[in-house]
Amino acid sequence: MTAQITIRGARLHNLKNISLSIPKNQLVVLTGVSGSGKSTLGLDILFKEGQRQYLESFGLITYGVSKPPVDAITGLSPTISVDQHLTNHSPRSTVGTATEVYTYLRVLYARLGHRPCPTCGKDISPSFDSSDAEWAGEAGVDEDDSAPEGTFPCPQCGAPIPELGMAHFSFNKPDGACPTCTGLGVVHHANLKRLIDETRSIRDGAVLGWDDFQTDFHIPVLQTGAAYYGFAFDPAQPVREFNPPLRDYFLYGVESPIFRRHFPGIEPPPTVRQGRFEGIATNLLRRYAEHIQDPDYREKVEELLIIQECPDCHGTRLRPESRAVTVNGANIVELSRRSLGEIDDWLAGLPAVFTPDEMLIASSILADLKERIARLVEVGAGYLTLDRSSPTLSAGEAQRLRLAALLGSGLSGLLYVFDEPTIGLHQRDTRRMIDVMRRLRDLGNTVLVIEHDLETIAAADYVIDFGPGAGKNGGQVVAAGTPAEVAACPESLTGQYLAGRISIPVPPRRRQPNGRAITIRGARQHNLQNITVRLPLGLLIAVTGVSGSGKSSLVFDVLDRALRQRFYGAGGDAPGEHDSIDGCEYLDKVVTIDQEPIGRIPRSNAATYSDTFSAIRAAFAAEPEARRLGLTARHFSFNVPGGRCERCEGAGVLTVKMHFLPDVEVRCPACHGRRFTRETLSVRYRGRDISEALEMTVEEALALFQNVPAARSRLQVLADVGLGYLQLGQPATTLSGGEAQRVKLAKELGRRGTGRTLYLLDEPTTGLHLADIARLLGVLQRLVDSGNTVLVVEHNLELVKTADWVIDLGPEGGAAGGRLIAEGTPEQVAQTSGSYTGRYLKELL
Numbered sequence: 029m030t031a032q033i034t035i036r037g038a039r040l041h042n043l044k045n046i047s048l049s050i051p052k053n054q055l056v057v058l059t060g061v062s063g064s065g066k067s068t069l070g071l072d073i074l075f076k077e078g079q080r081q082y083l084e085s086f087g088l089i090t091y092g093v094s095k096p097p098v099d100a101i102t103g104l105s106p107t108i109s110v111d112q113h114l115t116n117h118s119p120r121s122t123v124g125t126a127t128e129v130y131t132y133l134r135v136l137y138a139r140l141g142h143r144p145c146p147t148c149g150k151d152i153s154p155s156f157d158s159s160d161a162e163w164a165g166e167a168g169v170d171e172d173d174s175a176p177e178g179t180f181p182c183p184q185c186g187a188p189i190p191e192l193g194m195a196h197f198s199f200n201k202p203d204g205a206c207p208t209c210t211g212l213g214v215v216h217h218a219n220l221k222r223l224i225d226e227t228r229s230i231r232d233g234a235v236l237g238w239d240d241f242q243t244d245f246h247i248p249v250l251q252t253g254a255a256y257y258g259f260a261f262d263p264a265q266p267v268r269e270f271n272p273p274l275r276d277y278f279l280y281g282v283e284s285p286i287f288r289r290h291f292p293g294i295e296p297p298p299t300v301r302q303g304r305f306e307g308i309a310t311n312l313l314r315r316y317a318e319h320i321q322d323p324d325y326r327e328k329v330e331e332l333l334i335i336q337e338c339p340d341c342h343g344t345r346l347r348p349e350s351r352a353v354t355v356n357g358a359n360i361v362e363l364s365r366r367s368l369g370e371i372d373d374w375l376a377g378l379p380a381v382f383t384p385d386e387m388l389i390a391s392s393i394l395a396d397l398k399e400r401i402a403r404l405v406e407v408g409a410g411y412l413t414l415d416r417s418s419p420t421l422s423a424g425e426a427q428r429l430r431l432a433a434l435l436g437s438g439l440s441g442l443l444y445v446f447d448e449p450t451i452g453l454h455q456r457d458t459r460r461m462i463d464v465m466r467r468l469r470d471l472g473n474t475v476l477v478i479e480h481d482l483e484t485i486a487a488a489d490y491v492i493d494f495g496p497g498a499g500k501n502g503g504q505v506v507a508a509g510t511p512a513e514v515a516a517c518p519e520s521l522t523g524q525y526l527a528g529r530i531s532i533p534v535p536p537r538r539r540q541p542n543g544r545a546i547t548i549r550g551a552r553q554h555n556l557q558n559i560t561v562r563l564p565l566g567l568l569i570a571v572t573g574v575s576g577s578g579k580s581s582l583v584f585d586v587l588d589r590a591l592r593q594r595f596y597g598a599g600g601d602a603p604g605e606h607d608s609i610d611g612c613e614y615l616d617k618v619v620t621i622d623q624e625p626i627g628r629i630p631r632s633n634a635a636t637y638s639d640t641f642s643a644i645r646a647a648f649a650a651e652p653e654a655r656r657l658g659l660t661a662r663h664f665s666f667n668v669p670g671g672r673c674e675r676c677e678g679a680g681v682l683t684v685k686m687h688f689l690p691d692v693e694v695r696c697p698a699c700h701g702r703r704f705t706r707e708t709l710s711v712r713y714r715g716r717d718i719s720e721a722l723e724m725t726v727e728e729a730l731a732l733f734q735n736v737p738a739a740r741s742r743l744q745v746l747a748d749v750g751l752g753y754l755q756l757g758q759p760a761t762t763l764s765g766g767e768a769q770r771v772k773l774a775k776e777l778g779r780r781g782t783g784r785t786l787y788l789l790d791e792p793t794t795g796l797h798l799a800d801i802a803r804l805l806g807v808l809q810r811l812v813d814s815g816n817t818v819l820v821v822e823h824n825l826e827l828v829k830t831a832d833w834v835i836d837l838g839p840e841g842g843a844a845g846g847r848l849i850a851e852g853t854p855e856q857v858a859q860t861s862g863s864y865t866g867r868y869l870k871e872l873l
């Protein structure tokens with residue numbers, strides 16, 4: 029009998045006390061309609077419990093990680109989850125450092141780089157004696173890569189030259205980093221125009237963000253400091269009238285070279301009481317540097333900064349001495365601008381130019397690099413350049429880098445849980461992704477994949493189909509077995525699609541272009557090759573192409589930002605490079621619906637975000653009992669004082685800070701998690717109180733509030749986009765990217781359409797089962813029917829085949845992409861040779 033993971037009596041979220049077995053060392057797909065319970069089982073139960081059991085096996089106590097409500101889980105292995113969350117927000121991380129390809133290149137440059145002698149300027153080729161143990165020895169990455177201290181004489185002029193080490197090529201180490209930007213490649217200045225209103229005085233609130241308390245605190249400090257240096261400071265004087273020393277003191281502070289220039293002989297005051305002032309701009313930059321790892325904080329502060337390419341290293345991050353070192357004529361900076369695939373080609377040419385002695389050193393480094401890069405190419409990341417900053421990677425790209433690292437680890441006996449690994453992947457690359465997951469399995473691991481893609485499902489060893497519906501109507505295993513067994517099961521919706529018994533129909537007729545169009549001319553952002561693209565309006569348009577071909581650059585960086593600037597004025601991000609956009613006069617609005625989370629505060633939820641909750645609150649306030657108690661709509665809000673529980677401020681939970689450990693949430697002892705006061709809860713609408721209303725799903729609320737038109741219409745759109753299973757009060761922070769996107773879509777659909785709106789959607793099928801996609805399509809088609817234009821960036825061919833117009837970019841990712849390969853109806857694109865999308869589309873038409 030094969031080894032199994034056995035789960036008995038799982039009841040978390042919507043799971044209906046289910047028991048099941050999962051074969052180990054197999055490729056297993058968990059599927060089912062959105063909200064059926066796949067992630068609950070895969071991530072919330074198996075992943076968390078796998079981690080917990082593993083930590084406990086080391087005798088570690090896992091505070092804050094409670095056991096999931098499951099009777100028993102046996103046969104679990106240590107678990108690794110490969111989800112779509114970015115793990116590295118540091119601007120110091122790049123594709124090169126994250127994959128360690130750059131690290132290996134540093135070894136190569138440190139050992140084999142050519143450089144000019146700083147004194148005579150002649151090339152100092154490294155010369156070594158192959159018997160030298162230090163040179164010929166183990167060539168891997170040094171554990172200790174601090175810079176070597178020694179020097180050697182220049183073979184040409186005899187001058188002493190410092191030895192090179194790996195650290196000289198690291199922009200994250202002082203020995204290698206450009207001193208001006210400390211290796212960030214950019215420099216920051218405070219945006220004084222935003223930070224300070226120079227027409228006002230300090231007393232009048234010239235400084236953004238200083239409240240009365242701060243103003244009262246700082247005025248005497250500034251006065252004392254001014255007296256210390258012997259100039260005057262008047263808190264009632266507008267900042268623009270400050271004389272130069274006062275201005276520099278106020279902006280840059282006593283320690284800054286800019287201010288000290290005025291008083292070279294005077295030591296700065298040592299304490300705040302004596303007038304030590306840090307400077308408004310200096311303070312902002314310091315706080316920014318201190319929070320460099322905190323994306324939320326950074327985003328806030330960045331609005332007050334001007335970020336420019338570093339004038340000294342021109343964004344290359346490295347010291348000039350390090351940039352002067354070459355291997356086969358290229359310096360490490362030029363190499364960093366290349367894609368992983370191009371680096372592979374460059375490496376292949378090295379054995380021909382290296383001497384046998386050099387090869388002795390290089391061969392193991394080259395072998396390691398080749399293997400590493402091969403894995404990255406295999407997972408579909410070969411087009412990424414080394415210098416690409418990690419925080420700018422898309423979720424799918426980040427996930428693929430992690431996958432390559434896991435492949436390289438060669439570990440076995442693990443349970444891997446993947447969350448939709450085909451996100452962002454073209455059909456062409458899905459096959460490769462399946463091969464990679466099979467290799468992980470063949471190393472002796474269990475690979476569990478949460479996935480909707482039919483090709484992946486068909487390639488699995490074992491499929492578990494959740495359902496039958498979503499939320500309350502799901503939470504059960506409808507079918508489990510080989511793909512053929514599931515396909516033969518009439519109760520399984522997935523099986524129906526797998527067997528081809530149901531499919532999304534190809535529309536019998538496409539909408540015809542009405543002559544109006546938007547034309548983007550000369551788009552050159554990122555890899556776009558100066559292309560001109562025409563978008564016929566009033567249609568459902570799909571922009572397709574392999575990952576990295578330039579879809580997002582065209583649609584979101586160029587089109588979206590340019591239209592935004594035109595319709596809503598400056599203030600947003602500057603549009604990506606392009607010459608012009610014609611035809612904007614046919615539109616009056618652009619709505620972008622992406623997968624960014626809606627709000628980082630747990631107080632927001634689908635009901636508040638979609639405005640459903642105000643209609644619900646009004647319905648409660650209109651009840652006779654509410655009128656008798658004098659309660660208004662405001663009292664039914666958990667965001668403002670009045671009717672909410674004040675102990676937890678309407679959250680229903682209290683957060684207990686644990687030193688050195690993650691915070692723990694406990695149910696509020698005052699309201700028992702019900703969020704409102706007893707009085708507020710005494711008001712009932714058709715038998716339910718406000719707290720119960722928040723616990724309902726969209727479908728349930730739809731039935732309850734059918735006589736409240738404002739609530740009903742908003743709930744209906746939430747249901748239409750496939751969120752009928754969602755609990756109204758579920759915190760927005762716990763929604764998946766796809767769910768957040770559908771909540772945003774619902775909000776937009778709830779608004780009156782202008783009929784001249786352009787909707788831009790980024791992979792709207794993320795997280796959706798084919799049955800959900802069919803429904804979403806209905807919603808999108810309705811938008812187009814009322815005159816609007818809907819443009820989707822999409823890989824899912826089931827959606828692409830229903831579009832009126834397809835724009836296919838490619839042919840490949842990165843530098844080998846960025847061109848317009850095909851445009852027209854799906855039928856026309858299917859006839860275009862050289863279009864990967866066309867090739868796969870043909871099979872569906």
Ligand code: ADP
Nearest residue numbers: 041042062063064065066067068499753754762
């Ligand atoms: P799937 O992965 O199949 O889309 P999920 O496992 O995410 O479905 O969700 C199953 C059900 O559990 C849904 O009704 C969902 O709203 C609910 N759910 C998911 N996460 C939470 C949570 N953190 N708190 C409460 N309910 C949740």
Ligand code: ADP
Nearest residue numbers: 412420554555574575576577578579580581842
């Ligand atoms: P797609 O949306 O088709 O996957 P993208 O438009 O995201 O493609 O990417 C096109 C090219 O531009 C790729 O080579 C990608 O690595 C590069 N790119 C995307 N975003 C950035 C960025 N912020 N900085 C530098 N290069 C980028």
Ligand code: ZN
Nearest residue numbers: 206209338341
């Ligand atoms: Zn620099």
Ligand code: ZN
Nearest residue numbers: 673676696699
């Ligand atoms: Zn409370």
